[in-house]
Amino acid sequence: MAVVDIKGFLLRFFAAVGLILPFLMGLLLWRVANSDLWPQQSAQELPDQIVLELDLTHPLVEQSSGFELSLPALMEEGASQPFFPIAIALKRAKEDPRVKSVVAHLGPHTPSLVHVQELAAALQDFRKSGKPSYIFSASYGAFGPGGVSYYLASQFEHIWLQPVGSVALTGMGIEAPFAKTALKEWGVKTDFLRREEYKSVMENVSRDAFSPPVKKNMQSMMQSLASQMAKGIAKGRKIELKKAQQFMAEGPYTANEALKKGLVTQIGYEDEMMEKIKEEAGKEGKRVEAETYLYLSGEEKDEETKADVALIYAEGMIAETPAKGPYRVAQDSVIDAASVINAFKVAIKDEDIKAILFRVNSPGGSPVASESMRRALLMAKEAAKPVFVSMGRVAASGGYWIAMDAHHIVADPATITGSIGVVAGKIVLGGLYDKLGIKWDSFVTDENAQMSSTRQVFSPRARERMNAMIDETYRIFTDNVAAARKIPKEKIADVAKGRVFTGEQALKVGLVDELGGMETTVAAIKKELKLEPNDKIALVPLPPPETPRAMMMQLVQEFMSGSVMIKDIFSQLLQVKSVLGVFLDASESTNGPSVRLPFRTSY
Template sequence: MGMLFKAVDPLVRFRHSLAMRWIGKLFLWLLAGIGGLVVVITLAVVTFTASMRTDKPTMPDSAVLSLNWNEVLEERYATLPSFKAVPPATLLDTVTALDRAAASPAVKALVVRLGNTSLGFARAEELAAAVRRFRASGKPAYVYADDLGGFGDGTRLTTLAAAFDDVWMAPSGTVGLTGVALETPYFADALEEVGIEAEFEQRYEFKGGADPMTRSDMSGPIRQSLTRLVDGLLDHAVASIAADRDLTQQQVRALVDGGPYLGREAVAAGLIDRLDYPDAFEAHVKALTGSDAKWIDAPFLLAATQAEPPEEGPGSSRVAVLYGVGPIGVDDQLGGPFGDPGFNSQGLIDILNDIAKHKDYAAVLFRVDSPGGAYGPSDAVWHAVGQVQAAGIPVVVSMGDVAASGGYFVSASADQIIAYPSTITGSIGVYGGKFDASQVWDQLGVNWEHVTAGQNAGMWSFNRGFDESERERFATSIDFVYEDFTSKVAQGRGFDAAKINAVARGRIWLGSQAVEVGLVDRLGGFSEAMAAIRDLLGLDAGAQLDLHVLPQPKSPIEAIAEALESGDFSLAFGTMIAEAAERRIMTRVEAVLGDIDGVMGPRGLLSAPPMHFGD
């Protein structure tokens, strides 16, 4: 069989290839545009459908409040999750729903699915306290768990479960009541092995933030501080479990040392009440509450019981709710329109300045859950809080799991500071430095040449260590930051020099300890913070507060519009997808390993040392 060959002019072939490439690109752009348009239209339809559901729902005559604590319970949302007609409840929403359910004659009982969610000790205390307030109204609270932290978080989850009347668990479950463990990595030997030297300064002996880079083991003062920390956390858990399960503290302490427990062992020990499957649990609750009771979630209850806001005036109770969550960094909004903005210091400063200028809120509730971070943004937020107070508007800080170092700095001037007994706070100190990688380059045969104008121009180079002049200037800056930090804490808390020296130097405190030394005013969570605001505003104990979360979470459509306006839609949409996947992955990883932010989060001059809790 013969083949026919046809000669083609190379120029024609090139033009044809170029044309095909352009057609291909045009086709890809067209597909991308159509895909983006489909996404926008889909989200628009979902959001429009949700927006049509603006009628206030009606509470049924008989209801059971059903909550799922298997999912991550966020402090706040920057952008509402996509494709959900009703936004999921935040921690504040959940606590508010529990308190309203306690007061509602229609709500007959509380049902919670617990497990596979990463909760710090303090937030577990918040939820347990809200459950106890619900039970104090004379209504029963039931909880079901597939597992109570058999592979981590067991002490926290067992403490939370104990707050319920009736605790059920799957027959295959384990109760991981084993106590509290804290791990801190030390990298000095590893850094030396690869030829990297850490050149850090810290103030002072209890700070410990630089130790993982400069030491191979834990120092005496740090071990003393962290031992007191874990002992305090376990003391709180033991006392709580003992009170809720009608056991003595000695009995619970013995149970801690004997854990973890198989299901039948946990029943015999009095830690749980029954082993069975979810369908049996649901049937049991329905038999007790009546088959006509409608099971409702927190968003439904909040919408159905939402009262009209009180009239504004001299006794106005409009309260701005602000969140400072996560490490405090220099850059803001790195997650894009769809991403989590993190602490977002500049966003907080803008809102605080606006509140001080317009005076359209009677008070500010500032929720802080941060291990600290960069000095400059921490100081700027501290100043903005002071501007609000100078305008005659009181500020109350509610601390979350951690409000330490820079997290305490931004809180220090508040009119009232509220913390949970197990909040980790204090760490009033500073550390910072750099790594010298010159030995690495020497081993690789790489020679860095330096050309500088100015004696200390190259002091932050990672390719060499500090010289004596640079080290002196850096130590001076660290001393300045420490003096500025401690003086502002002393000013806000009314401490003299001896007092601030006794509570600072990097010491870490639990909330229960911090209230004794004057760093915190009251123990509690959102409920106590609301009470403090009423006191400061001269309102009655039961007065309604009109809460406004600032900034309001963006809807998916608003986030898309912002992304399109900024010209980074593809990046923003990719960020949204990536963060959704990351949340699902991290939720599953932390269900097994526990909270890993403690060893992964960014660090700064005003940051608590890296810690990983296991229990």
């Protein structure tokens, strides 16, 4: 057994990286020990009388991130809640005679409109069973915007509100800061080129207000979103659309005003609501959280599935190369293009995989990485593995690029998509350097070596080269959209030039095939595979979620690729990996069924 020189290790450790790295390592281990991303549920059977409990006090997200090794994730208080397992649980609960009611607890986090729309569809379907549904919140928005939170609440039969709370239901709007004048005071300029006039990226630093085309585009988009919210509230509360629009125009409301107008059904406290639900459920009634119910109900049924469908996520900014080693700790929400491509390759080779559900939630990024992922999708189609895209909150620019060639594209009405355009350029800091007294010196073999220099705007020659590259990227983008979506080239400008659409608008112009969420996409897959609506398919996450041990060991190996001193430090860490391994093994214990999500599940 190797003897670890702890004293020498600590001296080298603190000499190399001071207090930052040990703080991060300690924080990392604390998160592993205390994280509820790996909740363990001892083996048990579901009770005969169930009150299905939905914990909506945490932010709703696309997917469980497993053990996310980024500084924002490590510092984040509390957990996040994937929305899709909740929707699946509601679908099962509708037909399960043991489930007597549903109760939700809504926190202060404002959910995205897309997630609300998908859960609203699941709740509307559940309510067809005649089973009661309850929701409680101390306030639906308080003194901030609460329209989206109330939209979600409106889908429940019984809406409880704390006496001092409010319903902050209002219209919708956009406001954004513009820094051109402020940057000018510091000697900072911008030099960005875009295709075309609706491409709004970087306007916040290159202008002092929205450009007229962008403002017109944004106003159209906001009208669509506001209309969707009004329609959703009207459907949930079973009122006329005009009434819902009036509520939005005249809010916000105090608790008593909301009760009088029928926006809430009861003013009271959470414990009072739970006592009422307990009385209705009887002595045998037991509260079961959605994730536990979803896992245990799937285990006991052991349902036969007709086909395996790969579930691949692309979430975040698109980059050619994700951060490695020490930089990985500071990274958050960036798509690892190589991982997505490999997931497609695995799905192609797996004979049991009959189709691919590709969930895209990305505002775009690198065209090169986007094209690489698009190629992986095309290869799946060539291998007779149909790809169905479900768009999340946003699938725009590069996010649309990686989705456009799918067999079938489904977008939520509130999905932000399109933005078929290109922008490139730089922020010029030469004036700031002069103000700070910073002097630069340089030498080059050719003038074009300074194209990327932040000290000066593009030279005429550099600008000509930048325009050529941007024009070529834009041409490829629009040509591919025209071919994939069967839009005549002479009409492609009507949907391109950087225009942004809601999913509702995108359907009308042919950028998507259908409105709906994950459930709608699953139904389309079943139809393609010639399955009956009630036939079950298995959703298989690719790549499989990483465990804490794998993440930690990968980080250690990546750190070792750095400097000699860092390599020496982490060589010492590897010597104590047996102790660390025991610790991480405990966090991955599988005594009894795990309710970690995402997991392979039938739908």
